[in-house]
Amino acid sequence: MNIRECELPGIGKKFEMTTKEQDKIAVVVHNDGRREMYHFDSKNDEECDFSITLNDEEARQLSAILGGIIYKPREIEKVEVAFDELVFEWYKVDSGASIIDKSIGELNIRQNYGVSIIAIIRQNHEKLLNPRADIIVRKGDTLVISGERNDIQTIITKLLS
Known part of the structure; x- marks a missing residue:
């Protein structure tokens, strides 16, 4: 496609x-x-x-x-059970986020929050897959985050909102 x-x-x-x-x-x-x-x-x-x-x-x-939010076909439900609590979330970094202008390594996101930033999509559509620890997060970036639902909600609340 x-x-x-x-x-x-x-x-x-x-x-x-x-x-x-x-x-x-x-x-x-x-x-x-x-x-x-x-x-x-x-x-x-x-x-x-x-x-x-x-x-x-x-x-x-x-x-x-x-998108399957209202009704999920049974096959998709089986995939979600296989992943259990593992969730992938796309989140756009707002202008007031405390994460702006800091590196992924400096934030210790994996150690402090139990989630991983698996990709960053810049405003110019540049894709950084599996970004290194020295990559700086910018305003307007879209972060692709993986982890458990509660941990992702914590990072959104503490660093991205």
Whole structure:
């Protein structure tokens, strides 16, 4: 599956993907929170079969359904049981976070909180996978954190909020 993303100046962003079954879907996320979804005919990927417009709340509800938050298929539940309490969380570093301008090693996150930062995604979309201890956390970074749910909540409360 390939997802393409492009900036729509003054409007927002557009995301396009082609599914395994060769369905083409485009989503436009407007700056005001509206989402427009388009499905394209597999025979003519320039002509839209149908579209739907959702407000921010509707889009979030639909994403909860699609993401398995409201209902999880049994196979996914089995995977979660296999991982037990291991959780992966994506968290964007806000401007007031005490973690800003400090290195991962300086913060001793693994030793002090029992979680690991397994990736950092910079605002410019640069990805730092398995970041070294000397990597500095910046405002606007998105941290991918793994650990137990309670430990992740503690680090969010103490360092990221």
